[in-house]
């Protein structure tokens with residue numbers, strides 16, 4: 001019979017790391033990503049850059065969505081944190097059409113998104129005012 005293992009302080013203090021990351025939902029419905037409606041935006045490049053930003057963040061994902069019902073705000077992107085109250089903390093962004101917007105969004109994702117960093121000032125003006133009952137995309 002072997003003696004019980006002595007308690008290891010490092011193991012005792014080990015806690016599962018808090019799950020981090022976010023889900024970035026990019027709308028590509030009828031209006032978002034539409035080159036006729038937004039001819040001066042490189043929509044494919046935006047997807048590529050967001051995919052690269054998400055790939056660098058463990059626990060983060062990129063989803064492409066059909067119309068999210070906010071066409072007047074196209075292009076729409078939703079950044080959803082993890083956790084049970086993700087819907088409340090999700091940030092809906094509209095008129096994400098220009099290079100500085102995508103750069104700020106990629107930087108925010110790289111910083112960990114809503115759970116880890118305040119929304120960049122450059123993105124605050126793009127936030128879509130939401131109602132409580134607005135459904136959460138990409139579940």
Ligand code: FES
Pocket residue numbers: 027028029030031032066067068069070071072074075076
């Ligand atoms: S196509 Fe994006 S909100 Fe409708």
